[in-house]
Amino acid sequence: MLSFFRRLSKSKIGTGIMALILIAILAGFAIADISNFGSGKIGLGGSTGALASVGNQDVTEREASEAMQRRLQEARQQRPEADYNSVISDLPAVINALIDQSTMLAFADKYGFPLSKRLVDAEIAQLPNTKGLDGKFSEQAYQQFLAQQRLTDPQVRRILSGGLLQRLMLTPIATNARVPVGMATPYASLLLEAREGEAAIVPTELFKAGLKPTDAQIQQFYGANRNRYTVPEQRALRIARIGAEQVAGVVPSDKEITDYYNANKTAYAPSDTRSLTQVVVPDQPTANAIAQRVKGGQTLSAAAAPAGAHAALTTLTDQSRAAYSSVAGDKTANAVFAAANGALVGPIQSDFGWVIVKIDAVKAGGGKTIEQARAEIATKLTADKRKSAIEDLVDKVQTALDDGSNFAEAVAAAKLPVTTTPLITSAGTSRVDAAYKAPAELAPVIKTGFEIAPNDPPEIVALGGDAGYAVVSPGQVLPAAPAPLTSIRDRVATDWIVDQANRKAEAVAKQIADRASAGAPIADAVKAAGVTLPPSRPIAARRIEISDQRGNVPPALRALFTTATGKARMLANPAGGGYFIVKTNKITPGNALSAPQLITQVQSQLSEATAQDYAEQFTAALRKEMGAKRNESAIAAFRTRLLTSGN
Structure with missing residues (x-):
């Protein structure tokens, strides 16, 4: 119903909506994967010229190119054959959103509306793929995220800063916009x-x-x-896998297994758990008196009773050395686990007071000899060595590519087997062989293989999970063209x-x-x-x-x-x-006077539309204040490059 009233009032889409579009396009990685965002292509032709300028901020061709690449990838999720012709109608909205973002940044810079580093850091910490195994932000994970997306930290901060400024500036403007009942009533009547x-x-x-x-x-x-x-563009892709098959012969030696066992003897040594009764008191004389009463035949509980509230009595069951050490400290744990079953340990001074411990029971642990642990250690070392071997192969191929080797030379030096697909579309299907379908795990390889130009260097693509990597390079390329009439x-x-x-x-x-x-x-x-x-x-x-x-x-x-x-x-x-x-x-x-609830509903929805119009008017005023200028000739040239890029 809200969209209906927008059409009635002829109002444009509000800046609030544009802010959402901008965040979805430019900061989409905050809510979804953007494996193609910031692919390193600058303006489709190496240009970094400005498409628009706002104060001290520029909207560059690179920014627009990255945004349109993201839009294209979204379209290809629905239609694999989509190209820039399919999404070119979105270009004006993308340019306008980028201008609005730059306007916010320029205004904030000119009039002292700074965003603290801590505030932007908090936004970064909310991005997926930037958290460690403990669910908290990890600098290492963040660096991996930047490397995967081919973004720099300043680029991410600029994108998130623009989104933050839009929220902080537009929310007060658009909040609590009110439409009177008298204005809502005719619209409600129209609905009836x-x-x-x-x-x-x-x-x-x-x-x-x-x-x-x-x-x-x-x-x-x-x-x-x-x-x-x-017919969409077709490519025959050359693919060299780097995975488990290439390192199947990597196994640990007997010496490596022995060395690992010796280095981790404590993990395989016999261990026991102990059930304990302990009392903690604040001073040594009280502790000595309790110990003497226990030695005289009293239980620890009875011996501690005269100390009253000054004695903290606890019972601990099946405690390992590590667990008890975390409670009582290393000094006390060492003494307790060195004593025999039934012994009284202490008094010992700890961080919490003087401790007296009665060992109630001891359960012996098994431990493992080297022969008993050999299979377990071999499995672990095999996995570690093969993972390292795969990474070494990846480094070797990447080094060769960085030194100027072509696909054939780089994979031959690493002794990698090569497979070549038939001519396929970006969806991984063949028009010649209807039965052919690229394996699902190669989807990121096919995607990359269609993004790089035929004369670009090969790329190494992570397959995800434990699937390893693949080196990909386009072989034969058939540009999109009409199928022969015959x-x-x-x-x-x-x-x-x-x-x-x-x-x-x-x-x-x-x-x-x-x-x-x-x-x-x-x-x-x-x-x-x-x-x-x-x-x-x-x-x-x-x-x-x-x-x-x-x-x-x-x-x-x-x-x-x-x-x-x-x-x-x-x-x-x-x-x-x-x-x-x-x-x-x-x-x-219709007559809405007989339906007052409908009038209230329409009033609320018109208020939302009004809030968006307020946000749009405010942003338009900011653009005017900051002297936003569009370079129409550069935008037109950029549009032409998009349509002729062949992607």
Whole structure:
């Protein structure tokens, strides 16, 4: 319902929404993975020129390029064949969002609105993949995150600072925007408006009979619709795996197993646990008196009773040395675990007072000889050595690539086996072999293989988990191009038939709509069309019913509420296959005075829309104050580079 009122008021999308778009595009890694964010491509052509300037801040081509790369990757999650043509309509919103971010930063810098390092640090600590095993922020994990995303710490801080400033500046502006009841009432009444009318459909299928294209017509249709038959870019990728198979022969020697056992003897030595009764008192004389009474035959509890509240008596069951040491300290633990079962230890001075301990029971632990521990140690050392060997191979290949070796040279030096995929799309499927599908674990390799240019150096990609790594480089590359007509002739012929039938259906639908608008009932206009069509049917609804469907409104009902009384409209069926004709026969105005709760609801939703408009107006004022300037020629050139980049 809120979106409905936005359309009614003709208001633009508020800056609050743009802030969300900006955060989703530029700081999307705060809520999701961005393996392609900041891929190192600068402006698609190496340019770092400014697309806009605001005060002391610039919106660079690199920033826009990274944002559009992120948008493209999001689109490819839905349609693997998507390219920049698919998302170019988002470019204006991306540029505007970047300008708004720079505006906030410039304004804050000019008028002393600093963000403390601690505040930005707190935002960074909330990013996924920056936490250690204990769930807390880890500097090491953060550095790995930066390396994986190819971002620098200043870049991350700039992005998060922009988002923080938007929240801090816009929230006070947009909070508690109020719309009076008198303004909300007409809108609420509009929601209660009821309409009645008629609808008919002209199916395309009815006009296909007898249509058969000639060779010339097929050729002409193919030439006019080449983009429809464009095959996405295909690549044959060369892939060299670095994983368990490449280090299967790495095993620890007997000496390494023995050395590990000797270095960790305490872990394999026999150990015991002890059940204890202990009392802690504040001074030595009291402790000595308790010890003497125990030696005279009293229990520790009875011996401690005369000390009253000054004696803290506790019983501990099955304590290991480490566990008891954490409670009583190393000095006391060493003495207790050196004594025999039933012995009295102490008094011993500890950090908490004077301790007297009675050893109630001892349970001996097993321990392991080197032969008993050999298999366990061998398994651990094998895993460690193979992991290290894999990392060594990765370093060796990376060093070779950094020194200028090509793919073949680098993988040959590391003795890695190479596989080459057939020509595949970025989705990992082959148009030649329908049965081929790249293994799921190679998805990040396929992704990277389609992102790097054919003449770029090979890249090493982490496969995740324990799957290891893979070196990838494009081999054969077939740019996106229309499929040859000979290979899709039947498809083009079918499309021609559908197109011709659709043209005929459109002409009939327009004829019916014209007659209905001239005063004829739709049923009569359908009969006069000269074609046997499905009968018309009545339709009726209230505006609130379609506004509550959140955009999932049947096209016939949408047309009913956008057509004047006595008039008819023709519209294409969004699902394809024909045209609708809708005529509005009656409009009954609504009266919200009988529905005060609806007025309150509309008042609340209009207040939200007003808050967003306030935020937009404030941001526009900031842009004016800070002298925001767009470099339209640079933006146009950047747009052209996007569309011709081949991604």
